[in-house]
Amino acid sequence: MYPVATTLRGPSSAPPTMISMDMQQPCVLVVDDDPDLRKLIGEFLSAHGYQVDVAENVAEMRKSIAQRRPDLIVLDVMMPxxxxxxxxxxxxxERGSPAVIMLSALGNDTDRIIGLEVGADDYLAKPCNPRELLARVRALLRRSQASSEQADHRGNVYEFAGWRLDVVRRDLRDPTGIFINLSDGEFALLRTFVEHPQRVLSRDQLLDYARGRDTDVYDRAIDSQISRLRRKINERVHTELIRTVRNEGYMLLPGVSRL
Structure with missing residues:
Protein backbone atom coordinates (compact mmCIF):
# COMPACT_ATOMS: atom_id res chain seq x y z
CA MET A 1 0.00 0.00 0.00
CA TYR A 2 2.91 2.32 0.71
CA PRO A 3 5.42 2.05 -2.14
CA VAL A 4 7.95 4.45 -0.63
CA ALA A 5 7.15 5.01 3.01
CA THR A 6 5.92 3.14 6.00
CA THR A 7 2.38 2.91 7.35
CA LEU A 8 0.73 5.99 8.81
CA ARG A 9 1.20 6.61 12.49
CA GLY A 10 -1.07 8.21 15.06
CA PRO A 11 0.19 9.92 18.22
CA SER A 12 -0.45 6.90 20.43
CA SER A 13 1.30 4.46 18.10
CA ALA A 14 4.80 3.15 18.58
CA PRO A 15 7.38 4.79 16.31
CA PRO A 16 6.96 3.38 12.80
CA THR A 17 9.38 0.88 11.34
CA MET A 18 10.97 2.44 8.29
CA ILE A 19 11.08 0.18 5.29
CA SER A 20 12.75 1.94 2.38
CA MET A 21 12.50 5.62 3.19
CA ASP A 22 15.54 7.70 4.02
CA MET A 23 15.14 8.88 7.61
CA GLN A 24 16.01 12.37 6.43
CA GLN A 25 12.81 12.63 4.39
CA PRO A 26 10.57 15.46 5.64
CA CYS A 27 7.78 14.59 8.05
CA VAL A 28 4.23 15.84 7.42
CA LEU A 29 1.55 15.74 10.12
CA VAL A 30 -2.03 15.51 8.78
CA VAL A 31 -4.67 16.77 11.25
CA ASP A 32 -8.30 16.23 10.24
CA ASP A 33 -11.35 14.74 11.97
CA ASP A 34 -12.47 13.03 8.74
CA PRO A 35 -10.82 9.57 8.81
CA ASP A 36 -11.30 9.00 5.07
CA LEU A 37 -9.68 12.30 4.12
CA ARG A 38 -6.93 11.75 6.67
CA LYS A 39 -6.19 8.35 5.12
CA LEU A 40 -6.37 9.67 1.54
CA ILE A 41 -3.97 12.56 2.15
CA GLY A 42 -1.68 10.49 4.34
CA GLU A 43 -1.34 7.67 1.82
CA PHE A 44 -0.85 10.08 -1.07
CA LEU A 45 1.94 12.00 0.67
CA SER A 46 3.49 8.77 1.92
CA ALA A 47 3.52 7.36 -1.61
CA HIS A 48 5.42 10.47 -2.73
CA GLY A 49 8.25 10.00 -0.27
CA TYR A 50 7.19 11.77 2.92
CA GLN A 51 7.12 10.43 6.45
CA VAL A 52 3.51 10.92 7.55
CA ASP A 53 1.90 11.13 10.99
CA VAL A 54 -1.85 11.60 11.48
CA ALA A 55 -4.09 13.07 14.17
CA GLU A 56 -7.87 13.47 14.37
CA ASN A 57 -7.94 16.62 16.52
CA VAL A 58 -5.74 19.32 18.02
CA ALA A 59 -5.13 17.43 21.26
CA GLU A 60 -3.76 14.46 19.29
CA MET A 61 -1.77 16.86 17.12
CA ARG A 62 0.07 18.12 20.19
CA LYS A 63 0.80 14.58 21.37
CA SER A 64 2.14 13.70 17.94
CA ILE A 65 4.38 16.79 17.85
CA ALA A 66 5.78 15.82 21.25
CA GLN A 67 6.75 12.40 19.84
CA ARG A 68 8.13 13.58 16.52
CA ARG A 69 8.30 17.20 15.40
CA PRO A 70 7.00 17.54 11.85
CA ASP A 71 8.46 19.77 9.16
CA LEU A 72 4.98 20.72 7.97
CA ILE A 73 1.40 20.38 9.25
CA VAL A 74 -1.70 19.99 7.07
CA LEU A 75 -4.38 21.32 9.40
CA ASP A 76 -8.17 21.24 9.06
CA VAL A 77 -9.97 24.39 10.21
CA MET A 78 -13.28 22.98 11.45
CA MET A 79 -12.85 20.20 14.02
CA PRO A 80 -14.60 19.25 17.27
CA GLU A 94 6.25 29.14 19.01
CA ARG A 95 9.85 29.60 18.00
CA GLY A 96 10.84 27.48 15.00
CA SER A 97 7.28 26.31 14.42
CA PRO A 98 6.63 24.04 11.40
CA ALA A 99 5.02 25.35 8.25
CA VAL A 100 1.20 25.09 8.20
CA ILE A 101 -1.18 24.51 5.31
CA MET A 102 -4.81 24.98 6.34
CA LEU A 103 -7.70 23.04 4.79
CA SER A 104 -11.27 24.27 5.02
CA ALA A 105 -14.67 23.82 3.45
CA LEU A 106 -14.97 27.60 3.89
CA GLY A 107 -13.29 28.71 0.71
CA ASN A 108 -14.12 32.40 0.29
CA ASP A 109 -11.43 35.10 0.36
CA THR A 110 -12.32 36.31 3.86
CA ASP A 111 -11.85 32.87 5.39
CA ARG A 112 -8.58 32.39 3.53
CA ILE A 113 -7.27 35.71 4.77
CA ILE A 114 -8.24 34.93 8.37
CA GLY A 115 -6.33 31.65 8.11
CA LEU A 116 -3.24 33.44 6.83
CA GLU A 117 -3.53 36.17 9.44
CA VAL A 118 -3.52 33.75 12.37
CA GLY A 119 -0.27 32.20 11.18
CA ALA A 120 -0.87 29.69 8.37
CA ASP A 121 1.61 29.72 5.49
CA ASP A 122 -0.89 28.55 2.89
CA TYR A 123 -4.61 27.77 2.62
CA LEU A 124 -6.56 25.31 0.46
CA ALA A 125 -10.31 25.01 0.11
CA LYS A 126 -11.94 21.58 0.39
CA PRO A 127 -12.34 19.45 -1.57
CA CYS A 128 -8.76 19.87 -2.71
CA ASN A 129 -6.85 18.05 -5.40
CA PRO A 130 -4.20 15.88 -3.70
CA ARG A 131 -1.72 16.82 -6.43
CA GLU A 132 -2.20 20.52 -5.71
CA LEU A 133 -1.71 19.85 -2.00
CA LEU A 134 1.46 17.90 -2.80
CA ALA A 135 2.75 20.79 -4.93
CA ARG A 136 2.19 23.23 -2.07
CA VAL A 137 3.82 20.92 0.46
CA ARG A 138 6.85 20.62 -1.79
CA ALA A 139 7.00 24.37 -2.38
CA LEU A 140 6.84 25.25 1.33
CA LEU A 141 9.45 22.67 2.30
CA ARG A 142 11.69 23.67 -0.62
CA ARG A 143 11.51 27.32 0.37
CA SER A 144 12.36 26.49 3.97
CA GLN A 145 15.31 24.32 2.93
CA ALA A 146 16.59 26.89 0.43
CA SER A 147 16.46 29.58 3.10
CA SER A 148 18.78 27.50 5.29
CA GLU A 149 21.14 26.40 2.56
CA GLN A 150 21.55 29.79 0.90
CA ALA A 151 22.38 31.65 4.09
CA ASP A 152 26.09 31.70 4.80
CA HIS A 153 27.69 32.07 8.20
CA ARG A 154 29.36 35.38 7.37
CA GLY A 155 27.30 38.52 7.21
CA ASN A 156 24.13 36.65 8.08
CA VAL A 157 22.84 39.32 10.47
CA TYR A 158 21.02 42.42 9.20
CA GLU A 159 20.64 45.50 11.41
CA PHE A 160 18.01 48.18 10.80
CA ALA A 161 16.72 50.89 13.15
CA GLY A 162 18.15 48.98 16.12
CA TRP A 163 16.52 45.69 15.08
CA ARG A 164 18.59 42.61 14.20
CA LEU A 165 17.58 39.75 11.92
CA ASP A 166 19.77 36.64 11.82
CA VAL A 167 18.76 34.85 8.62
CA VAL A 168 20.59 31.62 9.48
CA ARG A 169 19.05 31.23 12.93
CA ARG A 170 15.76 32.84 11.80
CA ASP A 171 16.10 35.07 14.85
CA LEU A 172 14.57 38.57 15.01
CA ARG A 173 15.45 40.82 17.96
CA ASP A 174 13.89 44.19 18.78
CA PRO A 175 16.11 47.14 19.83
CA THR A 176 16.04 45.92 23.46
CA GLY A 177 17.17 42.41 22.47
CA ILE A 178 13.79 40.69 22.91
CA PHE A 179 13.13 37.77 20.55
CA ILE A 180 10.18 38.21 18.16
CA ASN A 181 8.67 35.01 16.77
CA LEU A 182 7.91 35.02 13.04
CA SER A 183 5.99 32.56 10.89
CA ASP A 184 7.69 31.23 7.76
CA GLY A 185 5.82 33.74 5.62
CA GLU A 186 6.64 36.70 7.85
CA PHE A 187 10.30 35.72 7.99
CA ALA A 188 10.47 35.39 4.19
CA LEU A 189 8.93 38.84 3.74
CA LEU A 190 11.15 40.55 6.31
CA ARG A 191 14.23 38.95 4.80
CA THR A 192 13.15 40.26 1.40
CA PHE A 193 12.76 43.76 2.81
CA VAL A 194 16.16 43.83 4.54
CA GLU A 195 17.84 42.52 1.38
CA HIS A 196 16.17 45.29 -0.66
CA PRO A 197 15.94 48.25 1.76
CA GLN A 198 14.63 51.72 0.93
CA ARG A 199 13.22 50.44 -2.33
CA VAL A 200 9.58 50.04 -3.33
CA LEU A 201 8.74 46.38 -3.87
CA SER A 202 5.58 45.54 -5.79
CA ARG A 203 3.36 42.63 -4.79
CA ASP A 204 4.66 40.70 -7.79
CA GLN A 205 8.25 41.22 -6.62
CA LEU A 206 7.33 40.12 -3.11
CA LEU A 207 5.66 37.03 -4.53
CA ASP A 208 8.83 36.30 -6.49
CA TYR A 209 11.31 36.93 -3.69
CA ALA A 210 9.41 35.76 -0.61
CA ARG A 211 6.82 33.16 -1.53
CA GLY A 212 7.99 31.80 -4.87
CA ARG A 213 6.12 31.51 -8.15
CA ASP A 214 5.59 27.78 -7.63
CA THR A 215 2.75 28.46 -5.21
CA ASP A 216 -0.70 29.76 -6.06
CA VAL A 217 -0.71 32.86 -3.87
CA TYR A 218 -2.88 35.88 -4.57
CA ASP A 219 -2.00 39.49 -3.78
CA ARG A 220 -4.17 39.81 -0.67
CA ALA A 221 -2.19 37.04 1.04
CA ILE A 222 0.88 39.28 0.85
CA ASP A 223 -1.13 42.14 2.38
CA SER A 224 -2.19 39.90 5.27
CA GLN A 225 1.35 38.70 5.95
CA ILE A 226 2.68 42.27 5.94
CA SER A 227 -0.14 43.38 8.24
CA ARG A 228 0.84 40.68 10.75
CA LEU A 229 4.53 41.57 10.45
CA ARG A 230 3.79 45.24 11.07
CA ARG A 231 1.68 44.39 14.09
CA LYS A 232 4.51 42.42 15.67
CA ILE A 233 6.95 45.26 15.05
CA ASN A 234 4.58 47.98 16.25
CA GLU A 235 3.99 46.14 19.53
CA ARG A 236 7.64 46.95 20.33
CA VAL A 237 8.21 50.35 18.74
CA HIS A 238 5.91 53.01 17.35
CA THR A 239 8.17 54.08 14.48
CA GLU A 240 6.99 53.28 10.98
CA LEU A 241 9.40 50.79 9.41
CA ILE A 242 7.38 49.35 6.52
CA ARG A 243 5.47 51.89 4.44
CA THR A 244 2.65 51.27 2.00
CA VAL A 245 3.28 53.11 -1.26
CA ARG A 246 -0.12 53.56 -2.83
CA ASN A 247 -0.66 51.68 -6.09
CA GLU A 248 2.99 50.57 -6.07
CA GLY A 249 3.75 48.26 -3.15
CA TYR A 250 5.74 48.39 0.08
CA MET A 251 9.09 49.77 1.22
CA LEU A 252 11.36 49.22 4.22
CA LEU A 253 12.19 52.78 5.30
CA PRO A 254 15.41 52.53 7.38
CA GLY A 255 18.82 51.77 5.95
CA VAL A 256 20.21 48.29 6.59
CA SER A 257 23.73 47.20 7.50
CA ARG A 258 24.97 43.63 7.21
CA LEU A 259 27.07 42.43 10.14
Whole structure:
Protein backbone atom coordinates (compact mmCIF):
# COMPACT_ATOMS: atom_id res chain seq x y z
CA MET A 1 0.00 0.00 0.00
CA TYR A 2 2.91 2.32 0.71
CA PRO A 3 5.42 2.05 -2.14
CA VAL A 4 7.95 4.45 -0.63
CA ALA A 5 7.15 5.01 3.01
CA THR A 6 5.92 3.14 6.00
CA THR A 7 2.38 2.91 7.35
CA LEU A 8 0.73 5.99 8.81
CA ARG A 9 1.20 6.61 12.49
CA GLY A 10 -1.07 8.21 15.06
CA PRO A 11 0.19 9.92 18.22
CA SER A 12 -0.45 6.90 20.43
CA SER A 13 1.30 4.46 18.10
CA ALA A 14 4.80 3.15 18.58
CA PRO A 15 7.38 4.79 16.31
CA PRO A 16 6.96 3.38 12.80
CA THR A 17 9.38 0.88 11.34
CA MET A 18 10.97 2.44 8.29
CA ILE A 19 11.08 0.18 5.29
CA SER A 20 12.75 1.94 2.38
CA MET A 21 12.50 5.62 3.19
CA ASP A 22 15.54 7.70 4.02
CA MET A 23 15.14 8.88 7.61
CA GLN A 24 16.01 12.37 6.43
CA GLN A 25 12.81 12.63 4.39
CA PRO A 26 10.57 15.46 5.64
CA CYS A 27 7.78 14.59 8.05
CA VAL A 28 4.23 15.84 7.42
CA LEU A 29 1.55 15.74 10.12
CA VAL A 30 -2.03 15.51 8.78
CA VAL A 31 -4.67 16.77 11.25
CA ASP A 32 -8.30 16.23 10.24
CA ASP A 33 -11.35 14.74 11.97
CA ASP A 34 -12.47 13.03 8.74
CA PRO A 35 -10.82 9.57 8.81
CA ASP A 36 -11.30 9.00 5.07
CA LEU A 37 -9.68 12.30 4.12
CA ARG A 38 -6.93 11.75 6.67
CA LYS A 39 -6.19 8.35 5.12
CA LEU A 40 -6.37 9.67 1.54
CA ILE A 41 -3.97 12.56 2.15
CA GLY A 42 -1.68 10.49 4.34
CA GLU A 43 -1.34 7.67 1.82
CA PHE A 44 -0.85 10.08 -1.07
CA LEU A 45 1.94 12.00 0.67
CA SER A 46 3.49 8.77 1.92
CA ALA A 47 3.52 7.36 -1.61
CA HIS A 48 5.42 10.47 -2.73
CA GLY A 49 8.25 10.00 -0.27
CA TYR A 50 7.19 11.77 2.92
CA GLN A 51 7.12 10.43 6.45
CA VAL A 52 3.51 10.92 7.55
CA ASP A 53 1.90 11.13 10.99
CA VAL A 54 -1.85 11.60 11.48
CA ALA A 55 -4.09 13.07 14.17
CA GLU A 56 -7.87 13.47 14.37
CA ASN A 57 -7.94 16.62 16.52
CA VAL A 58 -5.74 19.32 18.02
CA ALA A 59 -5.13 17.43 21.26
CA GLU A 60 -3.76 14.46 19.29
CA MET A 61 -1.77 16.86 17.12
CA ARG A 62 0.07 18.12 20.19
CA LYS A 63 0.80 14.58 21.37
CA SER A 64 2.14 13.70 17.94
CA ILE A 65 4.38 16.79 17.85
CA ALA A 66 5.78 15.82 21.25
CA GLN A 67 6.75 12.40 19.84
CA ARG A 68 8.13 13.58 16.52
CA ARG A 69 8.30 17.20 15.40
CA PRO A 70 7.00 17.54 11.85
CA ASP A 71 8.46 19.77 9.16
CA LEU A 72 4.98 20.72 7.97
CA ILE A 73 1.40 20.38 9.25
CA VAL A 74 -1.70 19.99 7.07
CA LEU A 75 -4.38 21.32 9.40
CA ASP A 76 -8.17 21.24 9.06
CA VAL A 77 -9.97 24.39 10.21
CA MET A 78 -13.28 22.98 11.45
CA MET A 79 -12.85 20.20 14.02
CA PRO A 80 -14.60 19.25 17.27
CA UNK A 81 -13.04 20.83 20.33
CA UNK A 82 -10.25 23.30 19.63
CA UNK A 83 -10.42 24.42 16.01
CA UNK A 84 -7.63 24.71 13.48
CA UNK A 85 -7.48 28.52 13.60
CA UNK A 86 -6.75 28.46 17.32
CA UNK A 87 -4.15 25.75 16.80
CA UNK A 88 -2.47 27.68 13.97
CA UNK A 89 -2.32 30.79 16.12
CA UNK A 90 -0.68 28.86 18.95
CA UNK A 91 1.81 27.22 16.58
CA UNK A 92 2.76 30.58 15.06
CA UNK A 93 3.67 31.90 18.52
CA GLU A 94 6.25 29.14 19.01
CA ARG A 95 9.85 29.60 18.00
CA GLY A 96 10.84 27.48 15.00
CA SER A 97 7.28 26.31 14.42
CA PRO A 98 6.63 24.04 11.40
CA ALA A 99 5.02 25.35 8.25
CA VAL A 100 1.20 25.09 8.20
CA ILE A 101 -1.18 24.51 5.31
CA MET A 102 -4.81 24.98 6.34
CA LEU A 103 -7.70 23.04 4.79
CA SER A 104 -11.27 24.27 5.02
CA ALA A 105 -14.67 23.82 3.45
CA LEU A 106 -14.97 27.60 3.89
CA GLY A 107 -13.29 28.71 0.71
CA ASN A 108 -14.12 32.40 0.29
CA ASP A 109 -11.43 35.10 0.36
CA THR A 110 -12.32 36.31 3.86
CA ASP A 111 -11.85 32.87 5.39
CA ARG A 112 -8.58 32.39 3.53
CA ILE A 113 -7.27 35.71 4.77
CA ILE A 114 -8.24 34.93 8.37
CA GLY A 115 -6.33 31.65 8.11
CA LEU A 116 -3.24 33.44 6.83
CA GLU A 117 -3.53 36.17 9.44
CA VAL A 118 -3.52 33.75 12.37
CA GLY A 119 -0.27 32.20 11.18
CA ALA A 120 -0.87 29.69 8.37
CA ASP A 121 1.61 29.72 5.49
CA ASP A 122 -0.89 28.55 2.89
CA TYR A 123 -4.61 27.77 2.62
CA LEU A 124 -6.56 25.31 0.46
CA ALA A 125 -10.31 25.01 0.11
CA LYS A 126 -11.94 21.58 0.39
CA PRO A 127 -12.34 19.45 -1.57
CA CYS A 128 -8.76 19.87 -2.71
CA ASN A 129 -6.85 18.05 -5.40
CA PRO A 130 -4.20 15.88 -3.70
CA ARG A 131 -1.72 16.82 -6.43
CA GLU A 132 -2.20 20.52 -5.71
CA LEU A 133 -1.71 19.85 -2.00
CA LEU A 134 1.46 17.90 -2.80
CA ALA A 135 2.75 20.79 -4.93
CA ARG A 136 2.19 23.23 -2.07
CA VAL A 137 3.82 20.92 0.46
CA ARG A 138 6.85 20.62 -1.79
CA ALA A 139 7.00 24.37 -2.38
CA LEU A 140 6.84 25.25 1.33
CA LEU A 141 9.45 22.67 2.30
CA ARG A 142 11.69 23.67 -0.62
CA ARG A 143 11.51 27.32 0.37
CA SER A 144 12.36 26.49 3.97
CA GLN A 145 15.31 24.32 2.93
CA ALA A 146 16.59 26.89 0.43
CA SER A 147 16.46 29.58 3.10
CA SER A 148 18.78 27.50 5.29
CA GLU A 149 21.14 26.40 2.56
CA GLN A 150 21.55 29.79 0.90
CA ALA A 151 22.38 31.65 4.09
CA ASP A 152 26.09 31.70 4.80
CA HIS A 153 27.69 32.07 8.20
CA ARG A 154 29.36 35.38 7.37
CA GLY A 155 27.30 38.52 7.21
CA ASN A 156 24.13 36.65 8.08
CA VAL A 157 22.84 39.32 10.47
CA TYR A 158 21.02 42.42 9.20
CA GLU A 159 20.64 45.50 11.41
CA PHE A 160 18.01 48.18 10.80
CA ALA A 161 16.72 50.89 13.15
CA GLY A 162 18.15 48.98 16.12
CA TRP A 163 16.52 45.69 15.08
CA ARG A 164 18.59 42.61 14.20
CA LEU A 165 17.58 39.75 11.92
CA ASP A 166 19.77 36.64 11.82
CA VAL A 167 18.76 34.85 8.62
CA VAL A 168 20.59 31.62 9.48
CA ARG A 169 19.05 31.23 12.93
CA ARG A 170 15.76 32.84 11.80
CA ASP A 171 16.10 35.07 14.85
CA LEU A 172 14.57 38.57 15.01
CA ARG A 173 15.45 40.82 17.96
CA ASP A 174 13.89 44.19 18.78
CA PRO A 175 16.11 47.14 19.83
CA THR A 176 16.04 45.92 23.46
CA GLY A 177 17.17 42.41 22.47
CA ILE A 178 13.79 40.69 22.91
CA PHE A 179 13.13 37.77 20.55
CA ILE A 180 10.18 38.21 18.16
CA ASN A 181 8.67 35.01 16.77
CA LEU A 182 7.91 35.02 13.04
CA SER A 183 5.99 32.56 10.89
CA ASP A 184 7.69 31.23 7.76
CA GLY A 185 5.82 33.74 5.62
CA GLU A 186 6.64 36.70 7.85
CA PHE A 187 10.30 35.72 7.99
CA ALA A 188 10.47 35.39 4.19
CA LEU A 189 8.93 38.84 3.74
CA LEU A 190 11.15 40.55 6.31
CA ARG A 191 14.23 38.95 4.80
CA THR A 192 13.15 40.26 1.40
CA PHE A 193 12.76 43.76 2.81
CA VAL A 194 16.16 43.83 4.54
CA GLU A 195 17.84 42.52 1.38
CA HIS A 196 16.17 45.29 -0.66
CA PRO A 197 15.94 48.25 1.76
CA GLN A 198 14.63 51.72 0.93
CA ARG A 199 13.22 50.44 -2.33
CA VAL A 200 9.58 50.04 -3.33
CA LEU A 201 8.74 46.38 -3.87
CA SER A 202 5.58 45.54 -5.79
CA ARG A 203 3.36 42.63 -4.79
CA ASP A 204 4.66 40.70 -7.79
CA GLN A 205 8.25 41.22 -6.62
CA LEU A 206 7.33 40.12 -3.11
CA LEU A 207 5.66 37.03 -4.53
CA ASP A 208 8.83 36.30 -6.49
CA TYR A 209 11.31 36.93 -3.69
CA ALA A 210 9.41 35.76 -0.61
CA ARG A 211 6.82 33.16 -1.53
CA GLY A 212 7.99 31.80 -4.87
CA ARG A 213 6.12 31.51 -8.15
CA ASP A 214 5.59 27.78 -7.63
CA THR A 215 2.75 28.46 -5.21
CA ASP A 216 -0.70 29.76 -6.06
CA VAL A 217 -0.71 32.86 -3.87
CA TYR A 218 -2.88 35.88 -4.57
CA ASP A 219 -2.00 39.49 -3.78
CA ARG A 220 -4.17 39.81 -0.67
CA ALA A 221 -2.19 37.04 1.04
CA ILE A 222 0.88 39.28 0.85
CA ASP A 223 -1.13 42.14 2.38
CA SER A 224 -2.19 39.90 5.27
CA GLN A 225 1.35 38.70 5.95
CA ILE A 226 2.68 42.27 5.94
CA SER A 227 -0.14 43.38 8.24
CA ARG A 228 0.84 40.68 10.75
CA LEU A 229 4.53 41.57 10.45
CA ARG A 230 3.79 45.24 11.07
CA ARG A 231 1.68 44.39 14.09
CA LYS A 232 4.51 42.42 15.67
CA ILE A 233 6.95 45.26 15.05
CA ASN A 234 4.58 47.98 16.25
CA GLU A 235 3.99 46.14 19.53
CA ARG A 236 7.64 46.95 20.33
CA VAL A 237 8.21 50.35 18.74
CA HIS A 238 5.91 53.01 17.35
CA THR A 239 8.17 54.08 14.48
CA GLU A 240 6.99 53.28 10.98
CA LEU A 241 9.40 50.79 9.41
CA ILE A 242 7.38 49.35 6.52
CA ARG A 243 5.47 51.89 4.44
CA THR A 244 2.65 51.27 2.00
CA VAL A 245 3.28 53.11 -1.26
CA ARG A 246 -0.12 53.56 -2.83
CA ASN A 247 -0.66 51.68 -6.09
CA GLU A 248 2.99 50.57 -6.07
CA GLY A 249 3.75 48.26 -3.15
CA TYR A 250 5.74 48.39 0.08
CA MET A 251 9.09 49.77 1.22
CA LEU A 252 11.36 49.22 4.22
CA LEU A 253 12.19 52.78 5.30
CA PRO A 254 15.41 52.53 7.38
CA GLY A 255 18.82 51.77 5.95
CA VAL A 256 20.21 48.29 6.59
CA SER A 257 23.73 47.20 7.50
CA ARG A 258 24.97 43.63 7.21
CA LEU A 259 27.07 42.43 10.14
Missing amino acids: GEDGLSAARALAS
